[in-house]
Amino acid sequence: MNQHGAARLQRQIFPVRRLVTSRVASHRPFARRDAERLRFVCGGGFARAADNPGVRLEPNFIGEQQAGLLIAEARETSRAFGYEYDGDRRAHTLGANGKVTSTADLVNNIRVTGRPEKSGQLIPPWGYGNSFEEGALPPGILTLVHRIRGCGLYMLGPLRDVTINQRTHSFFQLDPHVDPIDDGPDVFVLNLLSSVVITFSPTSTILEARGQTRRRESTEVGLRSWSDLDIDALVQPNTLLHFCGDARLTWNHAIRAGVQVDMQTGAVICDWWGQPDYLLQRGSERISIVLAFGSHD
Numbered sequence: 104m105n106q107h108g109a110a111r112l113q114r115q116i117f118p119v120r121r122l123v124t125s126r127v128a129s130h131r132p133f134a135r136r137d138a139e140r141l142r143f144v145c146g147g148g149f150a151r152a153a154d155n156p157g158v159r160l161e162p163n164f165i166g167e168q169q170a171g172l173l174i175a176e177a178r179e180t181s182r183a184f185g186y187e188y189d190g191d192r193r194a195h196t197l198g199a200n201g202k203v204t205s206t207a208d209l210v211n212n213i214r215v216t217g218r219p220e221k222s223g224q225l226i227p228p229w230g231y232g233n234s235f236e237e238g239a240l241p242p243g244i245l246t247l248v249h250r251i252r253g254c255g256l257y258m259l260g261p262l263r264d265v266t267i268n269q270r271t272h273s274f275f276q277l278d279p280h281v282d283p284i285d286d287g288p289d290v291f292v293l294n295l296l297s298s299v300v301i302t303f304s305p306t307s308t309i310l311e312a313r314g315q316t317r318r319r320e321s322t323e324v325g326l327r328s329w330s331d332l333d334i335d336a337l338v339q340p341n342t343l344l345h346f347c348g349d350a351r352l353t354w355n356h357a358i359r360a361g362v363q364v365d366m367q368t369g370a371v372i373c374d375w376w377g378q379p380d381y382l383l384q385r386g387s388e389r390i391s392i393v394l395a396f397g398s399h400d
Contacts, residue, residue, distance in 0.1 A: 129258035129399060130347065136160060140338075142377030144302070145331040157348030158303060158336055161256070164293070164343035165247070172243040174295055177267045177390045180241060181213045184225045185269070188212040216266040218283065232263050232285060240265060244392065251291060251394065257345065260397035263287045267392055273297075273372035273385040279304050279317075279329055279355035286395035290351060292344040293394070297386030300374035301344065304333045304355045325360055326379055335376050337383070361385065 133152035140160050141150035165173070214220075217231035228239035237245060248262060264286045275297070282290060292301075307317055310330055318324050328335075338344050346356065361372040362382060373382040 131256040140336055142335050144328040144333040144335055147377040150334050156354050157346055157350035159345040161343040163341050165341050170295055170341050174390060176241040176243045180215050180267055181269050184215045184227045185213040186224055188214040213269040218264055229265060235263050237262055258399045259289055260399045263397050264395040270389045273387055275299055275358050275389050276360045277358035279357040281355055287397040288351060289347045289396040291394045293392040294338045294340060294342050295390040296340055297389040298339045298383055299358060299389055300376045301336045301338050302328060302333050302357050303350055304329045304357060306353055306355060309353060337376050
């Protein structure tokens with residue numbers, strides 16, 4: 104985000120939505136760096152602290168050298184323990200004509216997790232939950248864990264899960280979901296290689312209480328997101344995203360399919376952030392390292 108764009112968008116802050124029902128006092132207060140990266144999809148205004156359901160962002164949390172090590176570890180671990188994540192094998196994109204296109208039989212997500220998810224899954228040596236073994240983590244990821252604990256911004260319990268996702272071909276789609284409660288109350292996502300827009304969307308219960316319904320048709324979602332209450336988080340490479348409280352328990356998180364834009368050099372896939380005309384080109388590959396922590400006593 105350049106300074107001109109940030110200044111222009113800051114003038115568009117909308118009134119407080121007051122959808123937040125809980126606060127977590129053990130973490131750092133919401134800060135300007137959060138608000139500058141969180142936008143409502145309805146109107147494009149910034150989400151101020153009173154609107155924030157529990158999302159924090161730490162840009163440039165790691166340097167390029169550590170990022171390179173983590174990328175190498177993630178790829179190596181994916182080759183050893185990764186599996187093709189079951190789900191919709193089509194990668195939906197919204198073309199310039201407004202129609203949704205799909206690429207059939209494309210597996211765009213290789214996943215490593217200690218959480219048992221499918222028959223025949225290879226479990227990495229660090230495991231999951233109460234039996235999680237930090238000492239079995241690759242050294243770069245273990246250093247990342249120590250850095251998160253030692254940064255002084257978050258009060259965390261024991262580490263319960265580390266999941267690695269590797270997505271390619273600029274297809275980063277992630278359906279709206281809430282992570283399993285057993286993972287723990289604090290979830291971090293370290294984003295590598297490509298920028299991405301992660302959308303936080305209230306669950307159906309919250310939407311129904313406000314007289315709204317969730318959009319499900321692909322074209323509508325591509326143009327307007329899943330609901331008018333959604334909040335888009337701009338997550339750049341090497342950024343650490345944290346969510347807890349309502350954002351963890353009563354809001355889904357997701358990634359829209361992407362917008363296909365025809366350029367002179369060929370078609371590229373973009374995210375839109377806050378408004379459909381604010382486009383950010385995706386890289387060809389994205390790796391995310393997801394870390395979930397238990398409660399702090």
